[in-house]
Amino acid sequence: MRQGIVKYNNELAGVLTEDDNGEYRFVYDEAYIKKHPNQFITFNMPVTNRPYRSKRLFPFFDGLIPEGWLLNIAAESWKINKNDRMGLLLACCQNAIGAVSIHPILEKR
Secondary structure, eight states: EEEEEETTEEEEEEEEOTTTOOOOEEEHHHHHHOOOOOSSSTTTTTOOSEEEESSOOOOHHHSSSOHHHHHHHHHHHTTTOOTOHHHHHHHHTTTTSSEEEEEEEOOOO
């Protein structure tokens, strides 16, 4: 399982998870829901206390991943397969342009 903290304007907005079956889940943080009930990260994912689930990485998050030559550089630098969308998201999107950033949650061993 891989997870990333989703921040909106440097504030914890929620957690994105890829489980061991390759399915995705995004959950808004409870404090974020209370403080910003109308400040969604994307139109397709309004603020709610119910989790969003998908068999593919949500299009909004996939859109944060670099493309073209920058994707090639990122994939080669971090030795990540270009099809590993969650791996690329966690590696490349901590300092993304715009309000949303993704920060990996490291697994405890």
